[in-house]
Amino acid sequence: MPDFFAPCPRGLEKLLTDELTSFGATKLTPTDGGVGFFGDWAVCYRANLQSRLASRILWQVQPALLYRSEQDIYQMAMDLPWPRWFDVSDTIRVNVTAIKCPLKSLEFITLKIKDAICDKFRSAKGARPSVDTLEPDMRIHAFLEGEKVTLYLDTSGDALFKRGVRLHTNIAPIRENLAAGILMMTGWKPGIPLIDPMCGSGTFLIEAAQMSLNIQPGIARRFAFEKLKNFDAKLWAEMREHALAAQLPVSELPIYGSDLYGDALRAAHANLDEAGLRETVDLKQCNALEASPPTDEPGVLVANLPYGERMGELDEMAELYPKLGDALKQKFAGWNAYLFTADLRIAKLMRLSPSRRTPLFNGAIECRLFEYKMRAGSNRP
Known part of the structure; x- marks a missing residue:
């Protein structure tokens, strides 16, 4: 069963835990700024569609592993089966966040992970995906805490607080x-x-x-999981149809x-x-x-x-x-x-x-x- 992490604004972890439980998530682990959980892909789709609190739904593709150098992180990323998860035609972006990381440059770590993914595709498919920092098809997140690194694929795409609704903002908007x-x-x-x-x-x-x-x-927007190779289009269509049918008339x-x-x-x-x-x-x-x-x-x-x-x-x-x-x-x-x-x-x-x-x-x-x-x-x- 896939392992996921849902970041959220700090202070909302308890509410998010309750919300994810209502979606069928199990083994919930609240932490500062998010909640880890287990669930099948139906739970992932439902969380993206229905969560009012999560910022993203991240699929953990590599558990926390020890590293000592940027080359270690490169090799960990290189060992993962990226071409099994998405197409070489999909654009990518790598995001790295860290707490007490002993390495000097997060930009260099970002570059090494990007190189590993591209090298994996080149080895398997003879071509490499392009990088798009603005509107990528696939976002890869690396989280470094001390001397451990965890890798995630973002199933959401744009952050979930972007409902596809608010186009006009004031000076100090609230998410x-x-x-x-x-x-x-x-x-x-x-x-x-x-x-x-x-x-x-x-x-x-x-x-x-x-x-x-x-x-x-999430009813008015698209999600990155729709581009994953394991995407269940029939399940997703049924889930959206059910959500639309449950809406009340505007009044x-x-x-x-x-x-x-x-x-x-x-x-x-x-x-x-x-x-x-x-x-x-x-x-x-x-x-x-x-x-x-x-x-x-x-x-x-x-x-x-x-x-x-x-x-x-x-x-x-x-x-x-x-x-x-x-x-x-x-x-x-x-x-x-x-x-x-x-x-x-x-x-x-x-x-x-x-x-x-x-x-x-x-x-x-x-x-x-x-x-x-x-x-x-x-x-x-």
């Missing part, structure tokens, strides 16, 4: 899989009112709408977004249009401090707070936080608010007492998701 993970952490479920008063290009809104309508995140949903800036709202409108979800979400332009609950029923407020680059200097943010705290306290009693930010000063400046602080990473940026259960009156301890 789709991180947005989906945050929505899951809030306890929000389809049917519960949701508002994002700083919606930017609409990532939270689109993820919530797709969840509400049971639209699988108005209790999902609401607003933003102070017109260009951000134009981007959100365009992205919802591209996703075929425009009528599901209510959008309007207003200052987050003036936003009001869109329904009588309490719900969930979620926001990716601006930090520095979107709204200027730190002193401006220090002025915003207490005002935002007052606005939430005065208008959103009964709601649960979740504020995502890299600016950790918010804990003091909001003048509200968070009931939970969850460490998360937006790429390499360490952030926090602050939970505020809004009650009538004071939220201070």
